[in-house]
Amino acid sequence: MGPDVVIRMEGVWKRFGLPMPRWLGGAAREEARPWVLRDINLQVKRGETLAVVGRNGAAKSTMLRILAGVTPPTRGRIEVRGRVFPMIEVTGGLHQELTGRENIRLIGAIVGVPRREFARLLPQIEEFTELGAWLDQPIRTYSTGMMARLGFGVGACLSSEVVLIDEALSVGDLAFQNKTLARIRQMHEQGTAIVVVTHSLDTAQFIAQRGVVLEDGRIVAAGSSLQALRAYEQLVFHGRQRRAQASIAAARIYGADGNTAQCVEIGAPFGIEVECRLSRPAGEALFSLAIVNDAGVTCVWNVSAEEGLRCTAAAGKLRLRAWYAENRLMKGHYRVDFAVQDGASFAVMEQLAGVASFAVTGPGRARGVVAMRPRWDLSAADDQPAPEV
Amino acid sequence: MAASAPIATPPRRASLERVADLVAALVVREFKGRYRRSLLGPAWAVIQPLGYLLTFTLVGHVLNISSEGIPYMLFVYSALVPWTFFSNALARCAPTFYFKAAIVRKIALPREAFPIAEVVGSLVDFAVAGLILAAMMAWYGTPVGWPLLWLPPLVALVMALATAVGFIVSALGTYQFDTVFALPFVTQLWMLATPVMYSLQSVPRAWRGWYRLNPMVGIIEGFRCAAVLDRTPDLWLLAFSIAITAVVWIIAWPLFRFTAKYFADVL
Numbered sequence: 279m280g281p282d283v284v285i286r287m288e289g290v291w292k293r294f295g296l297p298m299p300r301w302l303g304g305a306a307r308e309e310a311r312p313w314v315l316r317d318i319n320l321q322v323k324r325g326e327t328l329a330v331v332g333r334n335g336a337a338k339s340t341m342l343r344i345l346a347g348v349t350p351p352t353r354g355r356i357e358v359r360g361r362v363f364p365m366i367e368v369t370g371g372l373h374q375e376l377t378g379r380e381n382i383r384l385i386g387a388i389v390g391v392p393r394r395e396f397a398r399l400l401p402q403i404e405e406f407t408e409l410g411a412w413l414d415q416p417i418r419t420y421s422t423g424m425m426a427r428l429g430f431g432v433g434a435c436l437s438s439e440v441v442l443i444d445e446a447l448s449v450g451d452l453a454f455q456n457k458t459l460a461r462i463r464q465m466h467e468q469g470t471a472i473v474v475v476t477h478s479l480d481t482a483q484f485i486a487q488r489g490v491v492l493e494d495g496r497i498v499a500a501g502s503s504l505q506a507l508r509a510y511e512q513l514v515f516h517g518r519q520r521r522a523q524a525s526i527a528a529a530r531i532y533g534a535d536g537n538t539a540q541c542v543e544i545g546a547p548f549g550i551e552v553e554c555r556l557s558r559p560a561g562e563a564l565f566s567l568a569i570v571n572d573a574g575v576t577c578v579w580n581v582s583a584e585e586g587l588r589c590t591a592a593a594g595k596l597r598l599r600a601w602y603a604e605n606r607l608m609k610g611h612y613r614v615d616f617a618v619q620d621g622a623s624f625a626v627m628e629q630l631a632g633v634a635s636f637a638v639t640g641p642g643r644a645r646g647v648v649a650m651r652p653r654w655d656l657s658a659a660d661d662q663p664a665p666e667v
Numbered sequence: 668m669a670a671s672a673p674i675a676t677p678p679r680r681a682s683l684e685r686v687a688d689l690v691a692a693l694v695v696r697e698f699k700g701r702y703r704r705s706l707l708g709p710a711w712a713v714i715q716p717l718g719y720l721l722t723f724t725l726v727g728h729v730l731n732i733s734s735e736g737i738p739y740m741l742f743v744y745s746a747l748v749p750w751t752f753f754s755n756a757l758a759r760c761a762p763t764f765y766f767k768a769a770i771v772r773k774i775a776l777p778r779e780a781f782p783i784a785e786v787v788g789s790l791v792d793f794a795v796a797g798l799i800l801a802a803m804m805a806w807y808g809t810p811v812g813w814p815l816l817w818l819p820p821l822v823a824l825v826m827a828l829a830t831a832v833g834f835i836v837s838a839l840g841t842y843q844f845d846t847v848f849a850l851p852f853v854t855q856l857w858m859l860a861t862p863v864m865y866s867l868q869s870v871p872r873a874w875r876g877w878y879r880l881n882p883m884v885g886i887i888e889g890f891r892c893a894a895v896l897d898r899t900p901d902l903w904l905l906a907f908s909i910a911i912t913a914v915v916w917i918i919a920w921p922l923f924r925f926t927a928k929y930f931a932d933v934l
Contacts, residue, residue: 297929348771348773348774362775364773364774364775375703388770388774392684393688
């Protein structure tokens, strides 16, 4: 193993279950079980970040579990150098009746931090979780996000050679997520190798330099994270055969100054920009954009041709911009779905969910789907007629 | 932040220390969590042996079971205390991985810590039941003396046996949940094959050879001798228990180590 390599998987195959000895009729039963991972070869060096993407059931989590040492591979070799910290939501191990602080200690023991080291880390962890007085409350009073902070706080304050992240980033509010991402970057700069399993393209893009795509337990594509994501998109949205007639090169949300934005204030203007390449000219190009919230509700859906953009598009690279003068979405996370159709034949040339995502932020505690502000009024309700609005 | 510390490969932790830390944390978790919302709290520790005690006292009087010259209640209870500890420890071991699946499936940790923690955790109830026994002995004015010193090694022995059997039932319970359902039945039968409600003397001599193969015989008999009969336990019988316990360990440990590797696959 080279000096820089912290993870090496060589010809790793995995099938679940207890290998039974032959005299118990084990071999036959074992053959019947399917392979979950097939011939995985992988190296991760110090300070590298690797995204593992793939559809549900592609065995991403199994791979992570093998890396974490939770389950042994059936065949092949795996070497991991140094301390591995699985930043997997550990909330399952928490005890509802214990206080936050007691649970932090429990997590520490579970992940194997020596007691002395843990005593030193405890103040930092407490600070990182930002739970303050809540730490003395039993965690049955906590929200899901608060609980996730406990587990994440421990991980964020430890130094380890390898960090494994399994979709844990989607917890907590936006501020906490940003803090977490910042922390991951910091770890990365200090040489920690990071393996993140995700199907959030944004997370992968944000964190990872390299990516591998898993499909049916095999690595079907590997390369830079962008290449891997492309391959993944192809896989998810097109199956393997169909070739898209258009491909998306980039998509972003931008603010009034034209700069890329991750957050949009309520009421502020913003735009969506998509760069795409058409492989054939479209008689009348129909672009549609949808903004979908966390719950999967399509909050906005607009079609270019019905809103004034009528054009014939030549083949080649195009930049599409949609400008919303006022953001009336309520606080939350949103993703943008994009589609381009040939208006003449109505053939879908490309359709992609989650080309970009953003968060809406705003003051106050108002909630809902739409941001509307009433003008409040209170007066004595005697016989006088209500004041005119 | 810890971040400012340079990343250094920490020395691979002595695994014994890791197990000890984990056991301690799990026991504390169990202990603190368990009684915080329960009305009767630690009283549960004595309700079960007291229930058995009343039933057995009734049965003992009806059948006129010999109790070697001490009050029958004391005779039964002195055996029930270690027996309840043993059977409770097993009952807690069997589903332990099932209940902790969320941790076991995601994090690599020394899995032997879980059954060990269940056994150690059962000591709390054992201590409470032991206090009641002490109170009963004071009430009856039982003479006590040097044989009491036999109690700590006997407790260690029953813990060793409970841990070994706990390894087996926790491994089986993880693969087949039926183990958890069958266990109360099995331990009840086991109790009947152990001198809890009758004395060893009442077992026919011809049967004793086989009877002694039950490692709990020497332990329970020894406990009763040391605690309430004020005499040194039968060392020959005790040596037999120790030997059988060692055999159980020799079977249980490799079995557990092997099966535990694949727990995450089946949970």
